[in-house]
Amino acid sequence: MQIQEFNDRFDEVNTELLGCIASLSPNDSFREFDHLKVMRLSEFYPEDFSHMERMTLEHQLGLYIDNIREDERFANLKNLGDLACMMVETKKHLSHPLVYRLLKLVLTLPVATATVERCFSAMKIVKTSLRNRISDQFLNDCVICFVEKELFEKVTND
Template sequence: MASLNPSKSFKAFKVEDLMRLDDSYPSEFPKHELGFFREQLMNYINDVYLILKLALIFPVAITTVECAFSAMKLIKNDLRNKLGDQFMNDYLLTCIEKDVLDGISNDAIMDEFFDMKPHRQQ
């Protein structure tokens, strides 16, 4: 059973050791199913890591979605309920990602979108 211990990145995990369970419990592991049992053991670590990865990502994903819905609730109200989808998406993006946008100067934005500098003749 020490082979199933997840400590030290499953360092103790050995498929051959676990396959010896079929000697101790022949009624639980019929000979014709041993190939399937070996395959399941080979996938065990990959499946555990996938579950751990999803468990670690889940809280971040929920927080991001809740933040987006909170921002949408602030923006889309009775006075502004006729916003078009593209404008709404752009407005929400600026609201949600305001930390990133704070690092961009207003002059840089104006240069990018309004081209307020006079054109030079060549």
């Protein structure tokens, strides 16, 4: 049932993307690490990785996994957020900048997706049948006010 539910919610591309993200997982001393999946993950971000950078990333990945697995500070990490923090603490984000960039992109994906979903939900509330003929700019202004209401509550009339 879980596999059926998963297949109903995610298409092939999203499933492949999630599998590639999982290959970066630090669990069990990076047991799931897969060089090819990480390279495929970089292809999902063509504007962030040029062809030359992908070639450099390929070389960097071998050094990265050996370096990380040998370092005891990375042994008990549980998730990608912990991995990113530890890379910064140990300054390994400087020696493996392309891996770190990929990691940052992966970490922002859920936030970006949630933000877009939240905006669409807000737009459904703001754009009612009574407001069906408003201009795009006015609709945009209304949605921003609705989505960022905590910020707008702090603004005084003065």
